[in-house]
Amino acid sequence: MKMIVGLGNPGNKYDGTKHNIGFDVIDEILRQENLTMDEEKFRADYTIWRHQGERILLVKPYTYMNLSGEAVLPLMSYYGVGQDDICVVYDDLDLKPGQIRLRQKGSAGGHNGMKSIIQMLGSQEFNRIRVGIGRPAGGWKVVDHVLAPFSKEDRDLVDVTVKEATDAIRHWIDTDDFIKSMNEYN
Numbered sequence: 480m481k482m483i484v485g486l487g488n489p490g491n492k493y494d495g496t497k498h499n500i501g502f503d504v505i506d507e508i509l510r511q512e513n514l515t516m517d518e519e520k521f522r523a524d525y526t527i528w529r530h531q532g533e534r535i536l537l538v539k540p541y542t543y544m545n546l547s548g549e550a551v552l553p554l555m556s557y558y559g560v561g562q563d564d565i566c567v568v569y570d571d572l573d574l575k576p577g578q579i580r581l582r583q584k585g586s587a588g589g590h591n592g593m594k595s596i597i598q599m600l601g602s603q604e605f606n607r608i609r610v611g612i613g614r615p616a617g618g619w620k621v622v623d624h625v626l627a628p629f630s631k632e633d634r635d636l637v638d639v640t641v642k643e644a645t646d647a648i649r650h651w652i653d654t655d656d657f658i659k660s661m662n663e664y665n
Contacts, residue, residue, distance in 0.1 A: 482536040482560045483508070483648055484551055486569040486592040489541035497612040498544060498625040500637065501568040501592075504610070505537050507645045521553035522546075530652060536560065547592040548599030555600075566606040566651065567596060568644060570625065574611025577636035579644050581608050581661040606657050608644050610637075 485501030493499050508528065509515065516524040516539065525538040536558060540550035555565065569592055574580060584604040587593035597603050613633070615624035629637055647664040651657050 480534045480536065480558055480560050480564065481652060482538060482555060482558070482565045484538045484540065484547070484565060484567045484596075486544060486547055486567060487539065488543050489539075493626070495628045495634075496626050497570055497629060500570045500610045500612060500641070502539050503637075503641050504568045504608070504644045504648070505539050507641050508537055508648065511645065521550050521557065523550035523554060525554065530649075533652065535652060544592040544595075546595055548595035548597070551596050552599040562600060562602060562605045566608060566648060566657075567593065568608045568610065568648075569593060570612045571609035572612060572614055572621065572625075574609055574613070576611050576613050576629065576633040577640050578611035579608055579640055579647065579664060581606070581647060581657070581664055583607075583657055583661070606651070608647060610640055610644055612637075 483505065485505035487493065487499035487502030512528055514526050514528055516526050518525050522542045523538050523540045525536055528535045528537055536554065538554060540547045542550045569590060583606055586603060587597055615621055647660050650663055651660040654660065
């Protein structure tokens with residue numbers, strides 16, 4: 480079993496914001512597969528996607544970003560998902576809109592959702608897909624930037640990037656080889 484975790488904040492006021500790009504990727508998989516989030520446990524909404532004989536948990540923590548690990552670890556434990564079988568999708572200020580980067584390990588890079596997951600797992604070694612949101616314009620605080628919607632121009636780029644991240648997830652699931660997916664999508 481694999482687990483795909485999209486990071487974001489719950490509630491309509493956060494829909495479409497830069498910080499919710501992980502939720503957008505999960506929503507794209509749901510849309511493509513005609514699935515709905517139909518389960519709730521451990522402060523997360525989730526569903527089980529059955530793909531080519533494998534069960535994949537699609538997860539959206541509703542703990543708010545800074546406490547994401549409090550939903551991720553209990554779900555991993557409950558379903559017996561190992562660290563090699565998770566992939567966390569989240570926004571990254573250091574990548575421009577339209578860019579993604581796949582990594583198997585690394586620091587939180589200042590991202591509070593990732594800090595929470597790393598702290599709860601006690602490890603930085605798990606798969607992740609970073610989706611670019613770019614740096615704030617002059618005079619903007621980071622918090623205001625990540626909680627703002629994308630500009631029309633950036634939104635068009637990001638919509639393509641969300642599909643690319645979804646394709647990367649499918650590639651990983653189909654090949655069961657995250658390094659191959661990194662080589663294909665980085």
